[in-house]
Amino acid sequence: MEINVIDQAGMAHTIGAEPGASLMLAIREAGLFIKAECGGCCLCATCHVYVADDWQGRLPAKSEEEDMTLSEACEILDRSRLACQIEMTPALNGLIATIAPHFL
């Protein structure tokens, strides 16, 4: 499956993704920069992404834990998610996600 990721410089990349892995790992495996410093434990909010508007409703809803941790991200929007909490499934083929700005 393939997904579309827009990096922090605004460049779009089509990358491969393995069903079962997280969006964060797919981004990292593709060699794109995503901080994700807690390594996918839903603890640090440094894998913050924006999913494209029309994809919002097609993703599984945020868990309470994800929503809590998201508070440690910056420039949070309605379509903000933590990439480590989004599991790649065939239904997400073609997903469009933008890596959100970082804290300084």
Next chain:
Amino acid sequence: MTRQIETDALIIGAGPCGLFQVFELGLVDIRACVIDVLPMAGGQCAELYPEKPIYDIPGFPQVRGQELVNNLLEQIKPFETPFYFNQTVVDLEILGTREAPRFRVTTDDELVVDTKAVIIAAGGGSFQPKRPPIAGIENYEGNSVVYAVRKMETLRDKKLLIVGGGDSALDWALNLQPVAARVTLMHRRDEFRAAPHSVEKMRALAAVGKIDLRFGQVTALAGTAPSLSSVECRGIDKDLFNIECDVMLPFFGLTMKLGPIANWGLNLHENLIPVDTEAFETNVPGIFAIGDINTYAGKLKLILSGFHEAALSAQRVHRIVYPDKRLTFQYTTSSTKIHKKLGVVS
């Protein structure tokens, strides 16, 4: 006041790899001391995931981050290692020669360490407060935007805006409320991660008007830098509003930064320190790097890799500290010498 100490080996970073480095050095009679930016040992294990189980520590089918740290601290107890917390190494001066390296290391707490070897076990770098990427924030930082409260008195009778929903935000809102002219607590939503009793206290104060509780995110700062007069905010329903304040205190947790390590003359590759795989030594003889901060062909960022690296670097450090002594390899199971060092026999 400057304090000067002298040691055989200095370990930068008190995470699991730094702690195990103390053990491996101790086995070969090398005195080490440890510096860390956090107030306690454990690094990411203690700061990020103390309660999360780890499943790939050899011999532990499952161990929580804090448990692993506690065990490592127990393991290095016999070596009575000095720890210097709450400080960052800012300067590393290379003295001595290639064959007999010497270093002078200085921290931002005016600690000066003279050492024969330096082992960088700094993980993803040092933990620093997350700074909101608001335009021009750097012009206010240190004056009217602060990430830590050193003396509450400096905030007396000021209008404060505290941002965040975790323990730091709530604790400071509660502690500063009696001191400040006004405390506004802003969080992006009406759910708090902080300890329930702090949340209850805060809500009680908000109910009687002693704390202003607002929901939203700061989007811009207004004032004559470095003095802040108000901040612009966007609420949950995209409504825009201003909050008057003299000082803003953002508490969004910590993030890891490479920091001053970049200025020490070490080769760096994408913020990692390349090392050889025989001794995990950097391009500067006498400076080693172990754990998540190093890189080499096949590197995996696993705690267990860092443990292996610590054992091997200790062998090379031994050569630096005791150039005339031959190091005989010994097992902890069978060596009486080691048993004495560990205090298991007298």
